[in-house]
Amino acid sequence: MNVYCILEVKDGDAVATLRYFMSSWWKIFGFDMLLAPVETHDAPGVAVTVIENRAGIQAINPFAPLMPINSAALLSRLVAEKPSWKIGAIMRPCELCTFFELQKRQGWQDYPENLVLIGMDCPGTYPVPEYQQRLQSRTSQVLARESLQDAAAGGLRVQPLRTACLVCEHPAPRAADLTIGTIGVSTDQVLLLVSRDEVRHARLGLDQITDGKATEYQASHRETLVGAMSDMRAGMRRTLIENMPGAYRFNDLGSFFAWLASCNLCGKCLAACPLYELEVKGATSRRRKQPGERALLSELVHLSRWLASCSGCGMCAEDCFQQEPFSLLITSISHRIRQEMSYxxxxPEQTLPWAHS
Ligand code: SF4
Ligand code: SF4
Ligand code: SF4
Incomplete structure (x- = not known):
């Protein structure tokens, strides 16, 4: 059962409060490394950074509404390279989702006990140009505060977010060890900390560094607004897909190939996807052709499984000149495949489709 606690926000500054909390936690839990979004002076203003020194926590800003990369592949690599290290990772819901899908492909039964997944509620992120433009008149701390206000209001304000975020299925993390709850939360006063269960809560020493249990209202209000935000975005997904020009609706193979004709095959979308490399590229290059093997079917399985596992992070669409239709295309195909496969x-409990192949 989830355990809901609060952190009292000092001087209305949620970023500083989170930094203080993470620093205290590092001290008592003995982290060796933290992966987190950090403010930078260089463009785009936030970078996912490997922190190996507690002092580095003073630059984290996971609330800044920018997702420079999907950090799941980086975390997977770090965990494989440093199996005995106590690693913490602060991630958005789509990054966590990608991490679990990668983990299934690594054949792990469960992730190591010394890995601590810290998920964040996410009201959405801006495209890089939009974020940088806003950064000219505000600091990243101000942008973080505005994003937190949006989260508190359940994401109702119309915002020029990335298309992937406008149609995001899960604005709240699932299966994180600890979730930093901000949706429906008055973050100028408190942050909600949600531990996945009592055992983890105790093992991670969270009682020592939180400010007591959340009220029933605080917990249920967040759950209600998370549900409302998911529903609102599902509605947005349906509307945007319905309103796409006919050529992008892909009701048949012909319209898909017609769309493909406008793609310049630059490959940036595939290079940006943490799942593609492992599921499709790796699998098809490893495969040995056997007499009678149905090569095309095998490749279609890998393609379908890749799309079934799609986290909707939208990184593949970021550098595509057809950004909007591409993001919607991926989400629409992915939803159709998983619906068919009930995936x-x-x-983390669900095995991959066609797990034997
Ligand atoms: S896709 Fe969802 S989880 Fe990912 S950044 Fe956008 S709103 Fe956040
Ligand atoms: S990024 Fe866009 S243009 Fe480039 S290969 Fe992908 S879909 Fe085609
Ligand atoms: S296909 Fe695109 S949206 Fe899906 S996981 Fe890969 S990068 Fe993210």
Whole structure:
């Protein structure tokens, strides 16, 4: 059962409060490394950074509404390279989802006990140019505060977010060890900390560094607004897909190939996807052709499994000149495949479709 605690926000500054909390936690839990979004002076203003020194926590800003990369592949690599290290990772829901889908492909039964997954509620992120433009008149701390206000209000304000975020299925993390709850939360006063269960809560020493249990209202209000935000975004997804020009609706193979004709095959989308490399590229290059083997079917299985596992992070669309239709295309194909297969990416309990292949 989830354990809901609060952190009292000092001087209305949620970023500083989170930094103080993470620093205290590092001290008592003995982290060796933390992966987190950090403010930088260089563009785009936030970078996912490997922190190996507690002092480095003073630059983290996971609330800044920018997602420079999907950090799941980096975390997977770090965990494989440093199996005995106590690693913490602060991630958005789509990054966590990708991490679990990667983990299933690594054949792990469960992630190591010394890995601590810290998920964040996410009201959405801006495209890089939009974020940088805003950064000219505000600091990243101010942008973080505005994003937190949006989260508190359940994401109702119309914002020029990335298309992937406008149609995001899971604005709240699933299966994180600890979730930093901000949706429906008055973050100028408190942050909600949600531990996945009592055992983890005790093992991670969270009682020592939190400010007591949340009220029933605080917990249930967040759950209600998370549900409302998911529903609102599902509605947005349906509307945007319905309103796409006919050529992008892909009701048949012909319209898909017609769309493909406008793609310049630059490959940036595939290079940006943490799942593609492992599921499709790796699998097809490793495969040995056997007499009678149905090569095309095998490749279609890998393609379908890749799309079934899609976390909706939208990184593949970021550098595509057809950004909007591409993001919607991926999400629409992915939803159709998982519906057929009753598969929900990001659920660590579910095995991959066609797990034997
Ligand atoms: S896709 Fe969802 S989880 Fe990922 S950044 Fe956008 S809103 Fe956040
Ligand atoms: S990034 Fe866009 S243009 Fe480039 S290969 Fe992908 S879909 Fe085609
Ligand atoms: S296909 Fe695109 S949206 Fe899906 S996981 Fe890969 S990068 Fe993210």
């Amino acid at each position: 929900s990416p990001g659920d």
